[in-house]
Amino acid sequence: MSADISQQLQQQLLHAVEQRRSLRIVGGNSKAFYGREVVAETLSVAGHHGVLNYEPTELVITLRAGTPLSEVEKILDDNGQMLPFEPPAFGDKATIGGTIACNLSGPRRAYAGATRDYLLGCKIINGKGEILTFGGEVMKNVAGYDVSRLMAGAMGTLGVLLEVSLKVLPKVETEVTRLFHCSAVEALDKMHAWSQTPLPVSATSYHDSILRVRLSGASKAVNAAVSHIGGEAMENAGQYWQDLKEHRLDFFNTEKPLWRLSLASDIEPGRLVNAGEGDVLYEWGGALRWLRSDAPAQMIQAAVAELDGHASIFRYADQSTIFQPLTPGLLRIHKNLKQAFDPHNILNPGKLYPEL
Amino acid sequence: MQHSEKIESNITSVELIKALTNIVSSEAVLFEQEDLKPYECDGLSAYRAVPLVVVLPDTIEQVQQILALCHNHHVPVVARGAGTGLSGGALPHEQGVLLSLARFKNILHIDAKRRIARVQPGVRNLAISQAVDQFGLYYAPDPSSQIACTIGGNVAENSGGVHCLKYGLTVHNIQQLKIITIEGELLTIGGSGLDSAGYDLLALMTGSEGMLGVIVEVTVKLLPKPERAQVLLAAFDDVVKAGEAVGNIIAAGIIPAGLEMMDKLAISAAEDFVHAGYPLDAEAILLCELDGTNEEVSEHVLKVRAVLNSSGATEVRTAKDEAERVIFWKGRKAAFPAVGRLSPDYYCMDGTIPRKQLPRVLKTMADLSAEYNLPVANVFHAGDGNLHPLILYDANIPGELERTEEFGGKILELCVEVGGAITGEHGIGMEKINQMCVQFNSLELTQFHAVKAAFDPLGLLNPGKAVPTLHRCAEFGAMHVHKGELPFPELERF
Ligand SMILES: Cc1cc2nc3c(=O)[nH]c(=O)nc-3n(C[C@H](O)[C@H](O)[C@H](O)COP(=O)(O)OP(=O)(O)OC[C@H]3O[C@@H](n4cnc5c(N)ncnc54)[C@H](O)[C@@H]3O)c2cc1C
Numbered sequence: 141m142s143a144d145i146s147q148q149l150q151q152q153l154l155h156a157v158e159q160r161r162s163l164r165i166v167g168g169n170s171k172a173f174y175g176r177e178v179v180a181e182t183l184s185v186a187g188h189h190g191v192l193n194y195e196p197t198e199l200v201i202t203l204r205a206g207t208p209l210s211e212v213e214k215i216l217d218d219n220g221q222m223l224p225f226e227p228p229a230f231g232d233k234a235t236i237g238g239t240i241a242c243n244l245s246g247p248r249r250a251y252a253g254a255t256r257d258y259l260l261g262c263k264i265i266n267g268k269g270e271i272l273t274f275g276g277e278v279m280k281n282v283a284g285y286d287v288s289r290l291m292a293g294a295m296g297t298l299g300v301l302l303e304v305s306l307k308v309l310p311k312v313e314t315e316v317t318r319l320f321h322c323s324a325v326e327a328l329d330k331m332h333a334w335s336q337t338p339l340p341v342s343a344t345s346y347h348d349s350i351l352r353v354r355l356s357g358a359s360k361a362v363n364a365a366v367s368h369i370g371g372e373a374m375e376n377a378g379q380y381w382q383d384l385k386e387h388r389l390d391f392f393n394t395e396k397p398l399w400r401l402s403l404a405s406d407i408e409p410g411r412l413v414n415a416g417e418g419d420v421l422y423e424w425g426g427a428l429r430w431l432r433s434d435a436p437a438q439m440i441q442a443a444v445a446e447l448d449g450h451a452s453i454f455r456y457a458d459q460s461t462i463f464q465p466l467t468p469g470l471l472r473i474h475k476n477l478k479q480a481f482d483p484h485n486i487l488n489p490g491k492l493y494p495e496l
Numbered sequence: 497m498q499h500s501e502k503i504e505s506n507i508t509s510v511e512l513i514k515a516l517t518n519i520v521s522s523e524a525v526l527f528e529q530e531d532l533k534p535y536e537c538d539g540l541s542a543y544r545a546v547p548l549v550v551v552l553p554d555t556i557e558q559v560q561q562i563l564a565l566c567h568n569h570h571v572p573v574v575a576r577g578a579g580t581g582l583s584g585g586a587l588p589h590e591q592g593v594l595l596s597l598a599r600f601k602n603i604l605h606i607d608a609k610r611r612i613a614r615v616q617p618g619v620r621n622l623a624i625s626q627a628v629d630q631f632g633l634y635y636a637p638d639p640s641s642q643i644a645c646t647i648g649g650n651v652a653e654n655s656g657g658v659h660c661l662k663y664g665l666t667v668h669n670i671q672q673l674k675i676i677t678i679e680g681e682l683l684t685i686g687g688s689g690l691d692s693a694g695y696d697l698l699a700l701m702t703g704s705e706g707m708l709g710v711i712v713e714v715t716v717k718l719l720p721k722p723e724r725a726q727v728l729l730a731a732f733d734d735v736v737k738a739g740e741a742v743g744n745i746i747a748a749g750i751i752p753a754g755l756e757m758m759d760k761l762a763i764s765a766a767e768d769f770v771h772a773g774y775p776l777d778a779e780a781i782l783l784c785e786l787d788g789t790n791e792e793v794s795e796h797v798l799k800v801r802a803v804l805n806s807s808g809a810t811e812v813r814t815a816k817d818e819a820e821r822v823i824f825w826k827g828r829k830a831a832f833p834a835v836g837r838l839s840p841d842y843y844c845m846d847g848t849i850p851r852k853q854l855p856r857v858l859k860t861m862a863d864l865s866a867e868y869n870l871p872v873a874n875v876f877h878a879g880d881g882n883l884h885p886l887i888l889y890d891a892n893i894p895g896e897l898e899r900t901e902e903f904g905g906k907i908l909e910l911c912v913e914v915g916g917a918i919t920g921e922h923g924i925g926m927e928k929i930n931q932m933c934v935q936f937n938s939l940e941l942t943q944f945h946a947v948k949a950a951f952d953p954l955g956l957l958n959p960g961k962a963v964p965t966l967h968r969c970a971e972f973g974a975m976h977v978h979k980g981e982l983p984f985p986e987l988e989r990f
Contacts, residue, residue: 195850195852196747197743197744197746197747197851197852198743198850198851198852198881199746200850220749243691243696249690250690253664253668254690254691256696256699257664257667257668266943270939270943271939272939272940272943273936273940274940276915276916276917277850277915278848278849278850278880278881278882278915278916278917278920279660279661279848279879279880279881279882279920280656280660280665280848280877280880280881280882280917280920280921281848281916281917281919281920282653282654282703282917282919282920282921282922282923282924283917283918283919283924283928283932283935283936284924284932284935284936284940284944284962284963285700285703285704285707285708285944285947285948286654286667286699286700286702286703286704287700287943287944287947289667289696289699289700290695290696290699290700292696292699293691293695293696294695294696298695309751310746310749310750310751311749313749332609335611335720336608336609336611336631336632336633336720337632337720338720338721338722338723338788338789339789340788340789340792357788357789357792358788358791358792358795358796359795360791360792360794360795361788361789361791361792361795363791364789364790364791365789402687402689402690402691402692403687403688403689404610404688404689405610406609406610424690427689427690428689428690447688448687448688448689449687449688449689450687450689450691450692450693452693463693463694464693465693466693466694467683467684469677469681469682469683470683470685470694470697473683473697473950473951474694474695476949476950476951477695477947477950479950480943480946480947480949480950481943481946492694493694
């Protein structure tokens with residue numbers, strides 16, 4: 141399936157600019173829960189669909205933004221390749237555009253890089269209705285400012301993604317998961333000890349006194365690593381990492397707001413008490429922590445800011461997502477950038493911060 | 497050559513120098529012609545300009561005050577690291593301040609557990625890896641200039657190295673920056689986690705060529721040193737076969753730590769210079785480094801050797817020990833100076849292409865070389881499609897530099913035509929400003945100017961670099977009508 145609706149999208153945007161009405165950009169609507177609420181006419185990108193260029197030996201794929209993530213993963217898989225950042229889909233409707241706009245990455249992130257790291261170029265419509273291309277389909281390109289990466293995580297507030305080019309990698313040959321029963325402190329120690337050595341670790345998680353570590357790579361390397369780190373074998377590990385990535389584990393089935401904390405990997409558990417620490421699931425060697433807590437947002441964010449990290453309510457809150465407040469200097473630059481791309485405030489206004 | 501864009505300052509040079517000596521000690525302010533001379537160019541010596549004054553602060557507060565002063569009086573500021581840049585990025589502005597970060601030389605903190613190092617911008621790239629070696633760690637991006645270039649310059653150019661196919665560019669290997677805005681405000685970008693709130697300003701700053709702010713601190717990510725690294729050298733009797741071998745290695749599911757190609761002229765120059773034992777009869781060689789755990793490397797060496805043989809290599813050697821591995825690389829890393837010995841001057845280009853376009857690009861380049869009667873040596877980051885054609889010329893022959901630049905410009909335009917880019921790692925600076933008009937249309941350039949204005953509305957940081965004005969493109973376009981299409985048709989012609 142393939143369809144080019146960029147003309148219609150541009151027309152709808154130009155019309156909105158004329159009438160100074162804002163637009164809510166929607167791909168598959170799979171991550172509607174994420175980000176602040178935008179009440180506006182819908183601009184639906186899902187119909188903008190198709191693979192534009194894929195040559196496995198060039199390690200690059202170019203896609204229209206409305207292409208379903210599942211379709212992208214299938215094509216790559218058929219060719220022995222993958223998206224190294226393991227993006228969560230959160231449902232079967234996710235599109236590649238939404239994936240890039242949210243810049244969410246899965247378990248492999250700490251070891252292979254984030255969504256933004258694999259973004260090579262994009263075509264966008266800015267808030268003036270202009271179709272612009274930045275970056276490209278080559279691995280290295282430093283011509284002009286890195287506007288493509290600026291789009292990753294901007295949640296549509298700077299431009300509508302029309303096309304994206306991504307670097308892809310060969311699938312790993314062998315994957316094995318080992319588990320350990322230990323305390324959180326011991327788990328952090330172990331994860332840091334591993335990270336000092338060139339072990340082929342590709343994911344870690346800790347919750348409920350169980351540390352899990354996934355090893356990926358050439359089979360001999362994985363086998364050697366297994367005998368080096370020990371632990372117990374884990375059954376159905378592939379399913380576990382999928383469920384973790386997609387938030388299908390019991391942990392994520394919660395009444396309380398789910399917080400996403402991003403901080404230095406070695407912050408000891410005790411140092412988060414001010415964040416009302418109760419139930420925490422660790423990923424990324426300790427650098428990503430999911431927290432179930434109904435402590436006041438300000439309290440959690442202040443505690444995490446103190447540790448030089450940032451916290452956002454991910455889902456299940458009464459309010460929609462609240463991102464960590466920016467310092468006044470950074471907020472000024474953010475507002476200027478919003479003005480530079482979307483002077484009439486058409487695109488997803490307020491999705492990220494009320495001021496943007 | 498006059499390059500500086502005109503800016504009306506509201507301070508005399510005498511007053512400016514006096515105000516600067518109130519901020520830093522007088523020995524850190526240079527304004528005598530003989531003291532300014534060493535700063536007149538960067539690694540691209542064909543472009544020269546003498547700044548009004550050079551200032552060498554050593555604290556963040558001083559940088560803040562200097563920038564606030566320049567902001568208040570509309571004085572242009574050009575930041576400079578080691579001056580090894582190859583695109584004239586650190587070329588001074590004739591009415592401006594050259595702000596040298598050379599005194600910011602300290603490694604502030606190494607955190608082996610978190611695998612990061614917080615360093616000042618004037619720290620040399622290689623000094624970081626040397627300082628963290630005791631912990632079994634290293635900083636991955638390794639430009640060939642790594643003994644001299646600074647980390648601040650690396651961030652400003654988003655520099656790469658021979659290992660960036662597997663380990664990424666500067667943008668993939670930094671975690672936090674402290675920058676000073678043109679108003680003198682200190683901003684912290686990024687954090688101590690793997691991501692930060694809001695827009696990805698870390699990416700936007702990386703590769704911004706001193707146009708958006710002055711970098712005063714960099715937190716780099718470190719990697720554990722691989723257990724083992726092994727390099728293979730393969731010889732080919734045909735450059736195209738060497739290019740195909742690169743694709744075949746990747747198709748076999750292997751991402752080498754480094755994958756470099758050199759053509760015949762580059763091989764012989766490097767061999768003369770460092771005696772690496774390169775095969776002189778080959779049309780091209782590939783250097784393929786594999787790293788990882790011991791077992792992984794053993795497995796991959798066997799696989800890659802088979803791929804190279806089946807791709808038509810006339811010879812495949814594996815470095816027999818660490819000493820030989822180092823010498824194999826030494827030839828590659830010294831390729832620029834080695835080629836430099838062949839001719840009075842050389843001009844280094846930096847285009848990128850989709851790898852499959854290599855045969856076409858090499859062919860066209862050979863034709864152009866014959867047309868301009870200027871030899872070209874080719875050094876190629878083959879894994880990621882980054883070409884470094886080195887054009888040999890003699891600046892003392894009237895008109896030869898101009899012809900070289902024209903030839904170089906055509907190579908870059910060819911890169912764009914085949915779907916690549918005009919620069920992979922050396923940046924636009926002053927040098928490739930005209931080719932920006934080929935890579936981007938006027939709406940895109942206007943968007944870049946708007947990004948610049950979000951940080952520096954008066955346009956005082958590195959004026960005239962990196963992004964051309966639309967008028968400049970119209971002038972350039974008038975000279976270079978591409979495939980019969982007039983670029984920038986909406987602008988009037990002069
Ligand atoms: C022999 C040779 C080999 C090279 N090999 C490579 C290579 O393999 N890969 C590669 O990528 N490059 C290479 N280069 C190019 C060059 O070394 C890099 O671009 C390097 O990053 C420049 O660092 P520098 O400290 O010399 O910066 P400079 O040349 O001093 O400055 C470069 C740019 O950065 C800006 N800048 C510098 N410091 C700051 C700061 N603190 N804040 C804001 N802006 C700043 C300047 O204004 C300028 O625009 C090579 C150069 C030479 C001479």
